[in-house]
Amino acid sequence: MTVKRSPGRPRSSNSDRAQQILHAAGRLFADLGYDKTTIRLVAESAGVDPKLVMHYFGNKQRLFIATVKVPREVGKAIALLKLAPKSTWGKRISEVIWIAQKSGSLQTLVGVIRASASEPEAAEMFRQFYLENLLLPIVSGLEVDHKELRAVMMSSLMAGYTFTHQIVGIEDFVTAKEKTRKQLFAAIVQTILSQDLK
Amino acid sequence: MTVKRSPGRPRSSNSDRAQQILHAAGRLFADLGYDKTTIRLVAESAGVDPKLVMHYFGNKQRLFIATVKVPREVGKAIALLKLAPKSTWGKRISEVIWIAQKSGSLQTLVGVIRASASEPEAAEMFRQFYLENLLLPIVSGLEVDHKELRAVMMSSLMAGYTFTHQIVGIEDFVTAKEKTRKQLFAAIVQTILSQDLK
DNA sequence: CCTTTATTTCTACAAGTGTTGAATATGTCT
């Protein structure tokens, strides 16, 4: 894939290298973590010179930030929740989280979690994007007390589930079918949201 | 703390540098993660020459492994569980996890989670130590189905809770008292262990 | 006392890192 080219502007500008770089970077950050993802690796993986990465994104930190995309499907899901009866919250919300993951933002989440392990700024991004912009609004739409605590617990569950499955790679350890796993996941969400707390 | 010394064997060998190094390393791995924890930093933090770290532990990976200590208090806790009625499992087990964390192995857990983000070997250690040697035995002592699934969910909860609280640093976000947090935590564990699954 | 062994430091190497300067080729605007 690494096509050798001479320096200079290409004849037809339909390549969109920036997008290629972003794509390669997103994958590498999710697979290797922040430190082990080097500019040179990203460049090589995108079939591009390292300097081009710097040209487009300035520095490594900004490159990482550029790879983070907040899921969009969440807005409409929140609206639906207020109408649903309390007993179905767990199932509904875990469905939303499941969908959000499948729709491509799972890679972003893994990248952010991995980066958080070494970059405090990434940890801050986790708090902002996934807690404040995602889970807290969801919980805020419901009629419960201790909203922050429940939202934090949801984020813990989300991070932990992603950690064990995508980073530790525990899949092959569990023989249960996906349907059963989702059922348990939903039950936990339901507990987090509707457990009586004194 | 950094006492300058000349090369050569010290007069009194009551210093136990290896222990000092291990102590400093454990703290740094937990605070900075695997990559950002350099041999030189560990050495400086222990008031010691970098080569001495290599002398005692061979290389960085073995140094990390040496800092990992599996909690001991768990064995006796497991024995107690079989006698307890099902409705109290959540409370009991979350108590065990809470105690295990407070007793110094929290730092180890944080270190392992951080390292897992960049070192697959560390992720494997998480699976072995916390899932196979800790949570799976606990669940195995109980009369439930889908033991692996429930154990994995417990490990997810444990990792996620540690991640949000120790790495993301979400403490100040939650105004709920510790008692309330523990109550919710216990309820989740109870759900994981006793939820009916088809 | 003399050899051996354990502990500790100094020095340095080879590799890899993020990042920059300068050059080159193409497109775009006046």
Add this chain to the structure above:
DNA sequence: AGACATATTCAACACTTGTAGAAATAAAGG
């Protein structure tokens, strides 16, 4: 056509990394 901006590459700098060689000092054993 000429001036300027954009896209791209090559080469390199300054720094940090894990790690190794060799030496210095003191204890231990004969």
